[in-house]
Amino acid sequence: MLTLAGCGGTSKSTAASGGEGDSQYETLELRYQGGVGSVTYPELAEALGYLAPIKLKWIGNTISGPQDIQTAATGQSDFGGAFNGAIVKLISAGAPVKAVIGYYGVDKDTYIGFYTLDDSPIKTAKDLIGKKIGVNTLGAHSEFVIKEYLRRNGLTEDEIKQVTLVVIPPVNAEQSLRQKQIDVAALGSILRDKALERGGIRPLFTDYDLFGTFTAGSYVFTDKFIKENPNTVRKFVEATGKAIEWARTTPREQVIAKYKEIIDKRDRKEDTTAIQYWKSTGIAGAGGYIRKDEFQVWTDWLVKDGELKEGQIKLEDLYTNEFSAFKDTEEKK
Secondary structure, eight states, rough: OOOOTTTOOOOOOOOTTTOOOGGGOOEEEEEEEOTHHHHHHHHHHHHSSSSSOOEEEEEEESHHHHHHHHHHTTTTOOEEEEHHHHHHHHHHTTTOEEEEEEEEESSSHHHHEEEEETTOSSGGGGGTOOOEEEEEESSSSHHHHHHHHHHHHOOOOOTTTEEEEEEOOOOHHHHHHHHHHHSSSOOOOOOOOOHHOSSSSEHHHEEEHHHHHEEEEEEEEEEHHHHOOOOHHHHHHHHHHHHHHHHHHOOHHHHHHHHHHHHHTTOOOOOGEEEEEEEOOOOSSSSGGTTTTHHHHHHHHHHTSSOOTTHHHHSGGBBBOOOTTTTHHHTOO
């Protein structure tokens, strides 16, 4: 059982500002972790004015979804985001958190590919036995996808254990591959496209090849935070959902320009060149609406993997669309 300290701690600033309409929100500040050289949808929502009067308070950056939601679970931040399978694992371990909106996904333009060097002898899943694959973190999106690829291609559980996953920050993955410190690198959309431009690498498989279009990760709050701050959470979900739809429907060049503007304005000494490679949200549901199968598939996977028992966890314990402004739109489909 996971022991949590200070679960769901909030950063209350209730109506102290005296602004019109502020009093309907239980807290006007949400602490969060960001990502270097990238813009999250809550950050976009704030920049577009959708989140006002609530403000975000950046407390640092993360490269790991499991770490981000653990930070939220222990009350060091107010919300965090991770791969849905990692959320299932955390909740099954006793963490009192719940997903409220999807925030990243996979489609034909936005996906994670697993790349090796052009002259590498690796051609098939069997060739990965005894090899090293660089991933951003363990127990999250890339690990699930890799194991699914290996199983679909006939590797036994003992053989899968002989494929070593090495944790490498995403920005260093390409260099590690080219220097042959690893045999395969997981590369996401922006870093992937920059690496492909430089040439010399080829794809072995992608998560899109395996699963098609799907929302892969969600933002969570603790159960306590949701109970004590329902209006704030609703505003967050509504604003973030609107930002997702803005990015989905606005010309790509305008989205990239807005992202660059946000990064420049926050002045964290970040490189904005990678932003030009942004292509799509990858999110399947309107406004980040969470679809049942986006959690069911990973719950079933964990049962099959022996990490969960059949019936150990219910879908209603994992996520809620209660706060979604796009609920009616999705449920009419």
